[in-house]
Amino acid sequence: MAQNVALKVSGTNADGNASRPFGLRDKLGYLFGDFGNDFFFILVSSFLMVYYTDIFNISAATVGLMFLIARLWDAVADVMWGRFIDMRKPGKHGKFKPWIFRMSFPLVISGVLMFVKIPGMSDGFYLAYAFVTYLVWGTLYSTVNIPYGSMASVITSDPVERTTLSTFRTMGAMLASLIINVVGPLILFVNNEADPDRFLMAAIMFGILSIACYMACYKFSTERIAMKETQAKNLNLGKTLKGLLKNKPLLSILAASLTFMMLTMLVGAANVYLFKDYFGNASVLSMAGLIQAVAVFVAIPLAKPLVARFGKKEVASAGMLLAGVVYLLLYFLPNLTAIQFIAVSAVGMFGFAFFNIVVWAFVTDVIDYHEYLTGLREDGTVYSVYSFARKVGQAIAGGIGGMVIGAVGYNATLETQTESVLDGIYALGTLVPAVVYLLIFFILVFLYPLNKQRTNQLATNLAEKRKNQN
Numbered sequence: 365m366a367q368n369v370a371l372k373v374s375g376t377n378a379d380g381n382a383s384r385p386f387g388l389r390d391k392l393g394y395l396f397g398d399f400g401n402d403f404f405f406i407l408v409s410s411f412l413m414v415y416y417t418d419i420f421n422i423s424a425a426t427v428g429l430m431f432l433i434a435r436l437w438d439a440v441a442d443v444m445w446g447r448f449i450d451m452r453k454p455g456k457h458g459k460f461k462p463w464i465f466r467m468s469f470p471l472v473i474s475g476v477l478m479f480v481k482i483p484g485m486s487d488g489f490y491l492a493y494a495f496v497t498y499l500v501w502g503t504l505y506s507t508v509n510i511p512y513g514s515m516a517s518v519i520t521s522d523p524v525e526r527t528t529l530s531t532f533r534t535m536g537a538m539l540a541s542l543i544i545n546v547v548g549p550l551i552l553f554v555n556n557e558a559d560p561d562r563f564l565m566a567a568i569m570f571g572i573l574s575i576a577c578y579m580a581c582y583k584f585s586t587e588r589i590a591m592k593e594t595q596a597k598n599l600n601l602g603k604t605l606k607g608l609l610k611n612k613p614l615l616s617i618l619a620a621s622l623t624f625m626m627l628t629m630l631v632g633a634a635n636v637y638l639f640k641d642y643f644g645n646a647s648v649l650s651m652a653g654l655i656q657a658v659a660v661f662v663a664i665p666l667a668k669p670l671v672a673r674f675g676k677k678e679v680a681s682a683g684m685l686l687a688g689v690v691y692l693l694l695y696f697l698p699n700l701t702a703i704q705f706i707a708v709s710a711v712g713m714f715g716f717a718f719f720n721i722v723v724w725a726f727v728t729d730v731i732d733y734h735e736y737l738t739g740l741r742e743d744g745t746v747y748s749v750y751s752f753a754r755k756v757g758q759a760i761a762g763g764i765g766g767m768v769i770g771a772v773g774y775n776a777t778l779e780t781q782t783e784s785v786l787d788g789i790y791a792l793g794t795l796v797p798a799v800v801y802l803l804i805f806f807i808l809v810f811l812y813p814l815n816k817q818r819t820n821q822l823a824t825n826l827a828e829k830r831k832n833q834n
Contacts, residue, residue: 384586386520393584394519394529395536397464397512400577402540403570404475405505410544411552411563412478412498418558419481420490430495432759438502439755445506446514446748458518458587459743460511467507468578472571474501479567481560510751512581514743517728518589521827523819527671530724531664536577538660544570545653589741604745607738614730614746616811618753620804621723624716625757627800630768631793637769638793642786643702652706659713660720667721675816676722676729681808686715688801695794698787716801729814732822736829768792 413431416422422430455462478497485493516529551566552558608614640646663683670679690712694705731746772788774781781789814822 386522386525386586386588389584390519390586391528391532393581394516395532396577396584397515397581398533398536399540400468400536400574400581401505401509401512402537403544403574403577404472404501404567406541406544407548407566407570408475408478408501411548414558415479415560415563416494419560419563420494421487422491422494426491427494430498434495434499434502435755435759437499438506439752439759441503441506442510442748442751442755443745444748445510446744446746446751449511449514449744450742458515460515460518461582461585461587463511464508464515464578465582467504468575471501471504471508472574474504475574476564476567476571477501479560479563481564506748506751508578510744510748513724513727513751514731514747515585515587516724517731517743517747518587519585521589521732521823523676523725523729523823524668524672526725526728527676527722528668529728531667531721533724534660534721535664538657542657603738604740604742607734607740608746608749610737611730611734611746613726613733613812613814614749616807616813617723617726617730618750620719620807620812621750622753622757623800623804623807624719624723625754626761627797629758629761631797634769634789634792634796637774637789639702641774641781642789642793643705645702648702648706652709655706655710656713659710660717663714663717663721667718670718671722671725675819676725677808677812677815677819680719680722680726681805683715683718684801684805684808687712688715688798688805690715691794691798691801695791695798698790712797712801719804726812726814729819729822732826733814736822736826 413424413427416427417424449459449463452459474497478494478501481490482493516526516533519529520526548566551569552562554562635649635652636646639649639652667679674682690708694700694708694712697708700708727747727750730750731743734746735741769789769792772792773785774789775785
């Protein structure tokens with residue numbers, strides 16, 4: 365029941381004692397959280413497949429199926445863990461921070477174990493070992509990532525400062541991505557071949573850095589919004605599900621994020637063929653990745669002032685519109701060189717960077733809206749539902765990637781692809797992103813209801829409601 369809920373907000377911590385004001389320390393703490401997450405997540409995303417195919421000698425098709433099964437399970441594990449956390453009583457240091465501290469150690473250990481090769485074993489053993497260790501790592505990743513992602517909604521209730529947290533989270537992810545993708549290949553490969561000892565060394569090194577980042581996140585972050593112990597006893601799954609289904613901001617942001625995640629992974633797969641076959645220069649792909657990172661870093665300092673002035677919905681939708689128009693323009697400019705293509709696409713990357721930066725702040729607002737509807741503070745459950753949708757998107761995209769490349773007629777045995785295949789690959793890298801970015805723009809404009817005015821009003825209404833309940 366709504367009347368059974370009471371919340372402590374800024375000025376107190378999760379234990380009800382006076383806490384320091386929200387500031388740079390919280391932002392850095394939140395940055396370190398995703399920095400730690402992505403040391404292993406990006407290592408796994410970028411290099412685990414080649415480890416399995418080249419070192420464990422597992423076929424690419426089998427690895428793809430294993431990834432699909434594991435990601436679907438991870439999506440379910442997210443929701444189960446989010447619900448589990450919401451059913452626990454908050455501790456001395458809050459509801460989420462303790463789980464980051466407790467579970468980060470087994471998470472990193474399981475990550476290192478994925479890159480251990482026991483010599484002299486059979487192919488069946490390596491396949492079973494890969495599947496079990498990957499499944500365990502993915503499950504343990506949920507136990508850290510769900511509390512980390514949920515925690516943003518209880519660090520501050522200020523809508524603009526939540527955008528700052530989302531921005532710092534993106535910065536942490538981008539920094540980890542740069543380190544892994546630039547330093548990783550130099551460590552992992554010897555004479556252009558994957559080396560098992562190097563992979564294990566890298567896993568241990570990045571694991572130590574990951575633990576250090578998790579501890580910094582735990583130390584620097586403060587939970588300021590906490591539920592009363594009585595709420596855990598009053599959580600009702602039926603009421604929760606009813607609230608989720610009535611949560612229009614949640615449903616629309618789920619649709620936008622699932623679509624965005626599917627496109628991101630699809631374009632990532634298609635871009636390899638775009639530069640390798642259409643432009644005839646695979647090495648330029650690294651430049652495209654660097655330019656994309658630069659575009660995000662250029663957008664980062666602009667996000668907070670733009671959101672403060674116009675609102676999250678407004679900034680993200682404008683960015684999607686810009687990205688859609690730029691990629692549509694690229695589709696009608698098929699005779700560009702690779703460098704010209706990268707230069708024009710950088711403008712589109714700058715546009716969709718704003719959605720990527722503020723999307724986590726959308727989630728915190730959605731959590732608030734759920735509290736507004738139900739009277740229950742279920743940060744873990746709502747965030748895990750959002751994470752569920754993203755992982756389903758990853759799973760679907762992982763299966764679609766190979767199918768769409770095959771659908772345009774790509775033939776790996778040919779040294780040069782036919783003109784129609786090259787045109788199809790170019791459409792995958794330009795027209796498909798244009799259509800999807802414009803679709804997300806329409807979802808945000810016409811379906812997502814929390815514009816700047818309504819978001820600010822929601823924060824005011826909740827603050828008043830919490831004050832009356834204390």
